[in-house]
Amino acid sequence: MSSAWQYYVATLIVYSFVYIIAAAGLNLQFGVAGVYNFAYIVFQAAGAYFTAVFSLGRPTSSGLQTYILGLHLPFPLPLLGSAVIAGLLGVGIGAVTIRRLRADYLAIAMLVISLIATNVVTDTTSLFNGATGISLVPQPFTSLTSSATGYDWIYAAYAGFVCALVLLALRVIIRSPLGRSLRAVRENEHAAAALGKNVAGLRLFVFGVGGAIAGVSGSILVSFTQAWAPSSWLYGETFVLFTALIVGGVGSNLGPILGALLVPVVLAEGSRYLPQFGSPTLVPSLEWIAIGVILIAFLWFRPHGVVPEPKRRFPQQGQRPAVTVPELSGLLDGSVVREEAR
Amino acid sequence: MQTLALYAGFGLVTASILCIGAIGFTMQFGISNLFNLAFGATMTAAAYMTYLCNAAGLDIWVALLLGSVGGAVLSYIVNRGLYSPFRRRTPSLFAMIMVTLGVGLIIQYGIEAIWGATDLSYTMSTGRSLHLAGMVLTTVQAIVIAIAVGAAVTVHSLLRYTRVGKAMRAVAVNERLARNCGIPVRLVVDGAWLLSGALAGVAGVVLVMDVQVLNSNSGSDFFILIVAAAVLGGIGSPYGAMLGSLVIGLVAEVSAGFLNPEFKDVTSFVILVVVLLLRPTGVIGSVASAKEVAR
Numbered sequence: 001m002s003s004a005w006q007y008y009v010a011t012l013i014v015y016s017f018v019y020i021i022a023a024a025g026l027n028l029q030f031g032v033a034g035v036y037n038f039a040y041i042v043f044q045a046a047g048a049y050f051t052a053v054f055s056l057g058r059p060t061s062s063g064l065q066t067y068i069l070g071l072h073l074p075f076p077l078p079l080l081g082s083a084v085i086a087g088l089l090g091v092g093i094g095a096v097t098i099r100r101l102r103a104d105y106l107a108i109a110m111l112v113i114s115l116i117a118t119n120v121v122t123d124t125t126s127l128f129n130g131a132t133g134i135s136l137v138p139q140p141f142t143s144l145t146s147s148a149t150g151y152d153w154i155y156a157a158y159a160g161f162v163c164a165l166v167l168l169a170l171r172v173i174i175r176s177p178l179g180r181s182l183r184a185v186r187e188n189e190h191a192a193a194a195l196g197k198n199v200a201g202l203r204l205f206v207f208g209v210g211g212a213i214a215g216v217s218g219s220i221l222v223s224f225t226q227a228w229a230p231s232s233w234l235y236g237e238t239f240v241l242f243t244a245l246i247v248g249g250v251g252s253n254l255g256p257i258l259g260a261l262l263v264p265v266v267l268a269e270g271s272r273y274l275p276q277f278g279s280p281t282l283v284p285s286l287e288w289i290a291i292g293v294i295l296i297a298f299l300w301f302r303p304h305g306v307v308p309e310p311k312r313r314f315p316q317q318g319q320r321p322a323v324t325v326p327e328l329s330g331l332l333d334g335s336v337v338r339e340e341a342r
Numbered sequence: 343m344q345t346l347a348l349y350a351g352f353g354l355v356t357a358s359i360l361c362i363g364a365i366g367f368t369m370q371f372g373i374s375n376l377f378n379l380a381f382g383a384t385m386t387a388a389a390y391m392t393y394l395c396n397a398a399g400l401d402i403w404v405a406l407l408l409g410s411v412g413g414a415v416l417s418y419i420v421n422r423g424l425y426s427p428f429r430r431r432t433p434s435l436f437a438m439i440m441v442t443l444g445v446g447l448i449i450q451y452g453i454e455a456i457w458g459a460t461d462l463s464y465t466m467s468t469g470r471s472l473h474l475a476g477m478v479l480t481t482v483q484a485i486v487i488a489i490a491v492g493a494a495v496t497v498h499s500l501l502r503y504t505r506v507g508k509a510m511r512a513v514a515v516n517e518r519l520a521r522n523c524g525i526p527v528r529l530v531v532d533g534a535w536l537l538s539g540a541l542a543g544v545a546g547v548v549l550v551m552d553v554q555v556l557n558s559n560s561g562s563d564f565f566i567l568i569v570a571a572a573v574l575g576g577i578g579s580p581y582g583a584m585l586g587s588l589v590i591g592l593v594a595e596v597s598a599g600f601l602n603p604e605f606k607d608v609t610s611f612v613i614l615v616v617v618l619l620l621r622p623t624g625v626i627g628s629v630a631s632a633k634e635v636a637r
Contacts, residue, residue, distance in 0.1 A: 036436055099619050102635045103435040104377045108569060109618045115566060116611045123604035239443055246440070285455035292444035292451075299437050300428070 003149045010152035011224075012269060017159040018221045019264045021166050023244050023256035025213030030242070031251035031309070032174055033206040034186030035097055038110035038238055040214055042093075042117045043086045045233040047215025048222035049121075049128045050082035052137045055223075065129040065136075075140040079162075082219045083212045090211020091204050098200045114235045122230045133229020137222055159220050166213055171253060173209070182206060183251075236288070240264055243295045249305030258306055267291065344476055349599035350592060351477025357591025358490030359549050359564070364571040364583035365497055366541030370417075372514035372578035372629050373534040376425060376438055380446035382565025384420075384539065385546030387449055388413035389556055392547045393462055402466040406547045413543020414536045420445055421535040446562065454558035462556040486548045493541060494584050500537075501580065510534050514578060515632050567594065567607065570614035573622075578629025585625060589613075 022044055029035050057072035059065060073081065096109055122131045141158075145151050173179050184192040185202050193199050222228045240263060248259020267290060271283050298305065363385065370378045392409030396402055428441050469481025479487075501507035509530045512520040521527045549564055550556045571590040575582025590610050598606035623630035 096615075096619060099622075101618065101622055102633075104439045105618060105622055105635050107436065107439050108377060108573075109615055112566060112569075112611050112614050112618075116608055116615070119605070119608050119611070123602070123608075236447070239440075239447070242440065279458040281459045282455050285451040288451040289448050289455065292448040295444045296424070296441055299441060300431070303432065303437065 006149045007152055010149070010156045012265070013156040014152075014159045014220070014224050016261060016265050017156070017163040018217050018224075019241075019244070019260035020257050021163050021217040021220070022214055023241055023248070023260040024167055024170055025210045025217070026241050027245055027251065027256040028170055028173065028182075028213070029206050029210040031245060031255070032179060032186065033182040033203065035094075035203055035206060036103055036107045036110065037094075037207070037210065038107050038235070039093060039114040039117070040210070040241060041233045041235065041237040042114050043090055043211040043214035044218035044221075044237075045117070045121075045228070046086040046089050046211075047082045047218030048228040048232070049134065049218075050085045050215070051078040051219040051222050052134045052228060053128070054078035054081050055138050055140075056134070056136070065132070065134055066126055067128050067134060068126070078223075079216065079219045083215045086215025086218070087208045087212030090207040090209075090214075094204050094207025094211075097203050097207070111235060114238065118230050118234065128228075131230055133227060133232070135227040137226045137228070139223055139226065155224055159224070162216060162220060166216060167253075167257075170213075174253065178205075240291060243291055243298075245305070246295060246298050246303070247305055249307035249309065251309035252305070252307045254307045255305050255309070262306075263291065263294070267294075345599060346596065347476030348478060349596045351474075351479055352599075353592035353595035354477070355479065355483045355486055355552055355591075356567075356595050357588045358487045359545055359552060360568055360571045360587035360591050361490045361584055362493050362541050362548065363545035363564070363568040364575070364587045365493065365580050366538035366545065367568050368572040368575070368578055368580060368583040369497075369510075369534055369538040369541075370421075371572070371633075372580075373510060373531055373538075374421065374425065374429070375517075375633055376429070377442065377569075378425075379439065379442040379565075380420065380449060381542055381568065382562035383446040383449035383453075384413055384416055384542045385549065385561030385565070386453060386558060387416055387546070387561075388543030389546040389550045389560060390453055390457065391543075392550075393464060393556055396464050396466070402464055402551070405464075406544065406551075409547045410540040410543035413541075413546065414539035416449075417535050417539025417542060418532060422532065426531075450558055450562055457558065459557065463554050464550060464556070466551065468554075482551055486552060489544065489548060493544065497537075497580050506530070506533060514629055566614070567610055570610045570617075573614055573624055574617050576624030576626035576628070576630050577635065578633065579624070579626040582624055582626035 022040075025043075026037070026040050029037050029040070053067050053069040054071050054073050055078045056067070056070060058070040059067055093110075093113060096113070097106060101109065121128055124130065128134055139151075139155070141154065142151065144154055174182075181192065181197050182202055184195070184197060185199050189199050218228075241260075244259035244263040245256055246259070247263050248257065249255025267287060271287050363381070367378065367381050370376065370381070388409040391412035392402075392405040395405035395408045400408070424441065424445065425438070428438060432438075466482070468483075472479050472481060472484055499507075501511055509520065509525045510533070512523070512525055513527055513530050513534075517527060520530075545568075546561050550560060553560075567590055571586035572583045573586070574589060575584065575586030590613065593613065594606050594610050597609040601609070617624060621627075622635050
């Protein structure tokens with residue numbers, strides 16, 4: 001492969017892993033626990049910004065950018081630190097959900113929080129360099145190789161490693177009794193509360209963990225692209241991730257992976273091969289239109305996605321046949337699922 | 343004091359545009375129990391239809407009428423063709439909000455695909471400036487205020503003194519009961535969407551007349567202020583929308599004048615979040631309570 005092609009493929013792989021991590025974190029919040037976090041992209045942004053200010057070092061007086069903190073920490077610390085900060089931010093903003101609003105009201109509240117965050121970061125230059133954004137973010141392990149192409153492949157491997165860790169951790173959470181409690185809260189919060197589940201605490205937990213995962217995705221992205229600005233995290237990006245989940249399959253393990261590959265990666269990258277026609281904004285506009293159409297079509301024809309959440313089976317003692325608990329998420333068809341032991 | 347009056351004048355203009363839009367938005371929620379996040383994009387679409395008519399040589403005020411008709415037709419089609427079938431198929435509020443967001447994106451980027459990202463403006467004169475109690479307004483801005491007052495009075499008379507208006511209020515509070523009382527709910531809903539779509543159209547056009555710039559984001563950028571006004575006043579209540587618009591419009595412009603102008607929208611957004619958390623039914627909460635916006 002020529003080096004241009006290698007660069008392209010490696011970049012594509014890094015982006016895919018970033019989207020998979022982000023979609024998996026949103027799946028924990030929305031698919032498993034049923035919280036509508038329309039401010040999800042803010043946590044990715046927090047991860048990216050804090051990774052930047054944790055690794056850039058002090059802003060020089062002659063430098064072109066201003067930002068807070070300006071630490072110069074060695075490699076794993078910016079990633080871990082920004083994940084922790086995004087997680088704490090998640091718990092803070094998640095407190096909004098304790099007030100039990102109707103689903104669409106909560107969605108609006110989160111959407112507006114996302115807009116406020118964009119406005120504040122754009123207009124406060126001292127925070128993260130305002131609308132221009134932060135650039136020249138140093139990359140980790142540049143000392144390993146001197147060739148640019150080699151570095152991209154190393155980075156792709158690193159992104160894949162982190163992605164695997166995140167998916168593994170989520171798999172453990174989702175299969176554990178904790179995951180079962182989260183699904184119970186999703187299906188019927190009153191019943192879950194009646195059984196002694198701490199509904200508010202569980203919601204704050206997914207806000208924290210989901211936020212940290214979003215932060216990790218932002219951290220990996222910013223260390224690769226080396227730049228981050230308010231235009232990288234408009235609220236439309238959250239909508240893209242939700243669409244990815246709905247296409248892939250809400251609540252299933254494979255769903256977010258498939259959705260992340262199908263919606264943001266294939267659609268965005270596929271349009272790159274379209275011949276340039278019309279105005280320069282035409283192709284990006286058509287991409288957005290396509291995302292809207294795909295979302296509406298899936299909600300109508302296949303609301304549970306390509307890979308629906310599996311029905312869970314529990315072995316029964318005695319001679320009776322295994323009990324099937326229909327656990328198709330009521331999030332999208334609005335049905336209240338009743339447990340029927342046949 | 344003088345500057346306060348000046349900014350209050352701008353605030354009145356913003357409040358007027360908000361008022362026209364917020365009445366339409368809140369009616370859609372009341373009648374169909376749905377947050378139509380495509381409302382901002384509908385405003386933009388109507389503003390572009392007006393632009394087309396205006397560019398074809400029509401007077402701007404005639405073009406405004408045609409734009410509002412366009413907004414009404416577009417809203418009617420979207421509700422009849424998409425929202426209503428979806429609501430019959432799925433009771434999920436989350437699915438509905440995603441659908442309205444999707445429709446908004448399709449309209450907004452459809453416009454951008456056709457016209458690109460360039461800024462346009464109407465061919466019109468803003469008229470001479472009027473000085474009134476310390477406020478300085480252009481003639482067009484004064485007319486915008488008059489249109490808003492006219493819209494508010496019209497909606498008030500419609501809802502209060504006509505059978506159609508009574509039917510609309512009945513459907514908003516309890517659709518099933520209204521149906522059982524023999525009200526033709528489908529017709530009433532269609533009428534409400536036509537009316538609210540027309541209001542969206544007028545709001546979009548007067549917004550562009552006021553700021554004098556039209557692009558594919560015009561309506562959706564302004565839309566969150568409309569949501570703030572409608573929620574503050576009490577979602578579903580037209581009178582609440584009028585009250586909320588006045589508060590949000592004045593707060594936005596006065597805070598822009600005295601604080602940092604860049605935080606103009608942020609103050610209103612913060613008001614919106616605080617209202618959502620502390621009093622989600624808003625000031626006049628009868629419809630919102632009936633629809634159980636918070637448990």
